[in-house]
Amino acid sequence: MVQVLFHRPTVWASDIQCSTKVLARLTAARGYDTDYLQAPLDPAHLLRGPGGYLRVWRDSPRNAGGVNILTPATPVPVRDVWPLNGLAAASLRYRTCIPSLSRIGSPDLVWTTVPGSGRAMKKAFPAAKVVFHVVDYYPAFRGEAVKSLERDDYAAVDAVATISGTLTDYLTGELGVPRDKITTLGQGVEVDRYAPDLPEPELLADMPHPRAIWTGVLTKGDAGLFAEVAKDMAARGGSLVLIGPGAEWADQLAKAYPSMVRLIGPVAPTELPGWLVHCDLGIMLYDRARQDVYRGQNPLKLYEYAAAGLPVLSTPHDEYAQLDPPAAVLSHEAEVAPAIADALTQSNSPGQAARAFVAARSWDAKLDTIFDLYLPQAS
Structure with missing residues (x-):
């Protein structure tokens, strides 16, 4: 064998x-x-x-x-x-x-x-x-x-x-x-794990739409950009779901927006698709002060979000020049609100474009x- x-x-x-x-x-x-x-x-x-x-x-x-x-x-x-x-x-x-x-x-x-x-x-x-x-x-x-x-x-x-x-x-x-x-x-990505009819997790059921979601180690996230995401989602009557090992900035954000920012903690990879398919926007806003960490990265998160049919907001990665990802790429706080508005209201189906991206991957x-x-x- x-x-x-x-x-x-x-x-x-x-x-x-x-x-x-x-x-x-x-x-x-x-x-x-x-x-x-x-x-x-x-x-x-x-x-x-x-x-x-x-x-x-x-x-x-x-x-x-x-x-x-x-x-x-x-x-x-x-x-x-x-x-x-x-x-x-x-x-x-x-x-x-x-x-x-x-x-x-x-x-x-x-x-x-x-x-x-x-x-x-x-x-x-x-x-x-x-x-x-x-x-x-x-x-x-x-x-x-x-x-x-x-x-x-x-x-x-x-x-x-x-x-x-x-x-x-x-x-x-x-x-x-x-x-x-x-x-x-x-x-x-394991595309077949992201069926749209997956059961909705109980901890997600009471979170209002539109729902933005991050998955992964929260210390890698950018506190300033996430503050803008929370502010915009609160103005929309929506919510922000943060999955993964915690960070001080995330704790502070949850205290500032107790009814619409939820810290979930780690979720088993086998359970993650059920969370993603019931959200509306995938967040990949990495710490802008640590760009050397993301040199050469090709984040799994991008593929998981795309398989779930989510529009994506992301900070830049060198690989994007070769990848043409289904993501809105931004670097500054002022870009967050317009990017969210465009992602949630774009006329062409973000789910179709995202799933086309992962179909051969x-x-x-x-x-x-x-x-x-x-x-x-x-x-």
């Missing part, structure tokens, strides 16, 4: 949606032996108490919907400070895993997203096709030192896939990765591409 190993730091049981988890779940649904390797936990993780990461480690290995969840531990901490951010620390992290990577077996395809893991995966699984999936502009989160890990990763693996053309340009232009080694895979289609390129014997 074909065996596929996915590797990403995101904890499987968390409410954070990510492409790797979706691809792993869909791979298992096709009947393949599928493993999801979470990033090795070091002593700082494991000593935080009986809950959290220690529980995650103790629960491994386990199976979730056909996916084998694996969480090793390591005595080697990897941090974004010297010398813990270098190639030696990254290599030791995987060589000292408990249990060792050899316990996984002999995967045919390894799909990794963790900087510093590329060479380790190739050494551990020399017979596998190892692909590094670049899902972020890593220097924005990890500092310039991560570029040395990236160069080593991309040289060691068999192939590289990116979520955006902007990231492909970064890899070829700044890191010197050969263009023929890279596939710009893009992002996707399903995760199943992306998985077909992955298998055709990197595992043709299983296609």
